[in-house]
Amino acid sequence: MSPEAPPRRARAADPRLDTVPPPPADAATKSAGDRSSVRPPYLLDFFPLESERETRLHRFYERLAEGRLSTTRCPKEGTLHWPPRTACPSCHTEELEWVDLPERGTIYAFSAVLAGAPLGMEADLPFAVGLVDLDGAPLRLFGRIEGASYTDLRIGETVRVESYEVGDGRVFYRFRAGPGPGGPPVA
Amino acid sequence: MSGRAVALVGGATTRFGVRPTTWAEMAQEAGAALFRAIPELRADECDSLFVGAAEPERFAFQSHVAPLAAEQMGLRPRRILQRTELACASGQSAIRSAYAAIAAGLSDIAVAVGVEKMNLPSMAEANSAMGCVMDRPWDGPHGATAPPFFAMVAQRHMLEYGTTEEQLAAVSEKNHRFANTNPTAQFYAKSFTRDKLLRLPLVAPPLRLGDCSSMTDGAAAVLLVGEEFASRFTDTPVWVRGTGQYSDFHNLANAGSLTDWVGLKHAAREALGRAGITVRDLDLAEIHDCFTISEIVEYEALGLCGPGEGGPFAADGRGDVGGDLVVNPRGGLLGCGHPLGATGIGQAVEVYQQFAHQVPPSRQAPDPEWALVHNLSGSANVHSVMVYGRGRAA
Ligand SMILES: [Zn+2]
Numbered sequence: 001m002s003p004e005a006p007p008r009r010a011r012a013a014d015p016r017l018d019t020v021p022p023p024p025a026d027a028a029t030k031s032a033g034d035r036s037s038v039r040p041p042y043l044l045d046f047f048p049l050e051s052e053r054e055t056r057l058h059r060f061y062e063r064l065a066e067g068r069l070s071t072t073r074c075p076k077e078g079t080l081h082w083p084p085r086t087a088c089p090s091c092h093t094e095e096l097e098w099v100d101l102p103e104r105g106t107i108y109a110f111s112a113v114l115a116g117a118p119l120g121m122e123a124d125l126p127f128a129v130g131l132v133d134l135d136g137a138p139l140r141l142f143g144r145i146e147g148a149s150y151t152d153l154r155i156g157e158t159v160r161v162e163s164y165e166v167g168d169g170r171v172f173y174r175f176r177a178g179p180g181p182g183g184p185p186v187a
Numbered sequence: 188m189s190g191r192a193v194a195l196v197g198g199a200t201t202r203f204g205v206r207p208t209t210w211a212e213m214a215q216e217a218g219a220a221l222f223r224a225i226p227e228l229r230a231d232e233c234d235s236l237f238v239g240a241a242e243p244e245r246f247a248f249q250s251h252v253a254p255l256a257a258e259q260m261g262l263r264p265r266r267i268l269q270r271t272e273l274a275c276a277s278g279q280s281a282i283r284s285a286y287a288a289i290a291a292g293l294s295d296i297a298v299a300v301g302v303e304k305m306n307l308p309s310m311a312e313a314n315s316a317m318g319c320v321m322d323r324p325w326d327g328p329h330g331a332t333a334p335p336f337f338a339m340v341a342q343r344h345m346l347e348y349g350t351t352e353e354q355l356a357a358v359s360e361k362n363h364r365f366a367n368t369n370p371t372a373q374f375y376a377k378s379f380t381r382d383k384l385l386r387l388p389l390v391a392p393p394l395r396l397g398d399c400s401s402m403t404d405g406a407a408a409v410l411l412v413g414e415e416f417a418s419r420f421t422d423t424p425v426w427v428r429g430t431g432q433y434s435d436f437h438n439l440a441n442a443g444s445l446t447d448w449v450g451l452k453h454a455a456r457e458a459l460g461r462a463g464i465t466v467r468d469l470d471l472a473e474i475h476d477c478f479t480i481s482e483i484v485e486y487e488a489l490g491l492c493g494p495g496e497g498g499p500f501a502a503d504g505r506g507d508v509g510g511d512l513v514v515n516p517r518g519g520l521l522g523c524g525h526p527l528g529a530t531g532i533g534q535a536v537e538v539y540q541q542f543a544h545q546v547p548p549s550r551q552a553p554d555p556e557w558a559l560v561h562n563l564s565g566s567a568n569v570h571s572v573m574v575y576g577r578g579r580a581a
Contacts, residue, residue, distance in 0.1 A: 044315055048324035082440040083325045109445060111338035111391045113330050118315040121330050129335050131439065142439035144329040150392065155346065172328050 072096040105132035112150035148177035194417035194424035198409030198536035199224040206404035210247035210304040217406035218260030235267040235294040239281035239301035241527035245316035276562035278531025300408040303526035338391035341480040348495030355479040366522025373524030403524030407532035423543040429574035431457025451488035451570040458572040470555035473534035476519040516550035
């Protein structure tokens with residue numbers, strides 16, 4: 001990894017504690033459709049552990065918290081990876097660099113989950129998901145698509161990348177359809 | 188194929204469905220059914236056990252299931268005891284591992300059993316278990332499970348080739364009709380016309396309930412033996428003649444084309460090539476119809492028809508009795524249900540029974556010489572293929 005500023009927020013103050021801090025009181029209202037304020041047990045939680053003491057990819061989440069979707073690139077070959085990596089799958093160098101990704105993309109395929117949601121996502125039903133070709137980057141990312149009913153989405157439609165707070169200090173990314181206001185702009 | 192010839196000499200399947208029974212109890216049930224199906228078999232001569240189980244940790248809160256299954260089945264393996272996990276292909280992986288061990292001379296008489304308990308009091312927890320099959324920290328938080336992925340495959344296939352909901356329903360109608368001849372199937376004695384299937388609720392558009400295989404509890408077991416032991420157990424051994432596997436991605440971002448399953452082409456070429464045949468030689472195929480669209484894309488990737496012709500292939504009955512070959516006569520995953528670890532074993536049981544002419548005439552492939560079994564796993568990112576023949580390798 002290329003050297004970069006240290007993480008700007010530390011989450012779990014005491015590393016001996018095997019818990020995360022309780023979510024802020026307004027967490028449930030920060031973004032519609034997100035999880036309730038009750039965090040599921042780690043082994044039933046799809047959202048990853050994001051801090052520096054839990055993953056070598058913590059910069060991905062730190063940049064995401066600033067509204068920047070990013071990934072790793074191999075400096076030797078210029079290849080973009082998805083998901084971000086700690087070693088290049090082609091030349092196996094571990095000296096990778098972080099790059100920001102485009103903030104817009106085009107829907108390649110989509111569907112919706114109308115029933116059968118995993119634990120913690122039942123209240124989200126129905127929700128749309130899709131594969132999105134990022135504009136100007138050779139990556140086709142899978143993700144939740146907010147901001148429109150699946151019946152109104154179309155292949156070829158433009159969507160925006162946005163980051164959001166999971167509700168307990170963690171962040172994740174998703175797509176938002178239509179021209180309306182989304183999350184913080186992506187750099 | 189070089190090495191020692193390996194025969195499939197019998198097997199048995201428990202009832203598949205929403206079962207009021209546990210993982211361990213189903214392992215017992217599969218063992219009892221296997222010993223009933225092969226009365227000549229003695230427990231003390233089974234030197235090895237391979238246990239196909241996808242997610243007992245999630246669905247049954249149980250690890251180390253290989254010795255658990257051995258104890259439940261009354262076996263004391265003394266050569267190889269091993270669990271195989273490859274999600275939806277865990278059962279076929281058990282058979283492949285048993286085959287490899289016998290071909291290598293490390294085992295003579297091996298049992299391959301598949302067990303999965305999937306129905307829990309909490310469907311959301313069961314759905315979470317299914318979500319873990321994907322790239323959990325990247326695709327999982329978006330709500331990725333199999334139905335929306337295969338729905339996107341269907342959407343692209345419809346866009347690129349004009350495939351219709353009616354053609355999807357044709358697959359489901361055929362496999363449910365076959366399941367009506369299979370008392371172990373989850374949907375035995377349940378009738379699904381194409382009209383009825385097209386009125387079922389959407390699960391992940393364009394896929395409806397009848398386009399999707401179910402959460403299923405079930406188990407199955409088969410016996411594989413070295414060539415010199417086959418005649419002790421059956422007059423109709425079925426010979427493992429080829430295997431192939433291929434995997435080229437895991438994260439959904441790296442899937443490439445959704446409608447051209449390159450991995451299946453590679454796996455089938457490897458397996459058919461080892462058997463020395465082409466897809467035209469097949470009399471029956473048990474292929475992975477986790478969703479209706481899967482069977483359609485598989486027709487194409489196997490080369491049974493050209494790209495984009497899978498929908499008409501289904502609607503014209505070319506995979507039905509009286510067609511080019513019989514596809515999924517057991518009832519498929521759609522009709523039998525899909526207990527992940529047991530599915531591949533159940534398919535092999537059907538192949539054995541087809542070659543022995545032990546199935547009802549309405550699903551019997553005429554005098555079969557060659558059969559192919561296929562499982563995909565996850566988001567069709569792994570393809571596993573085995574080819575079975577009536578004849579031992581020349
Ligand atoms: Zn590289």
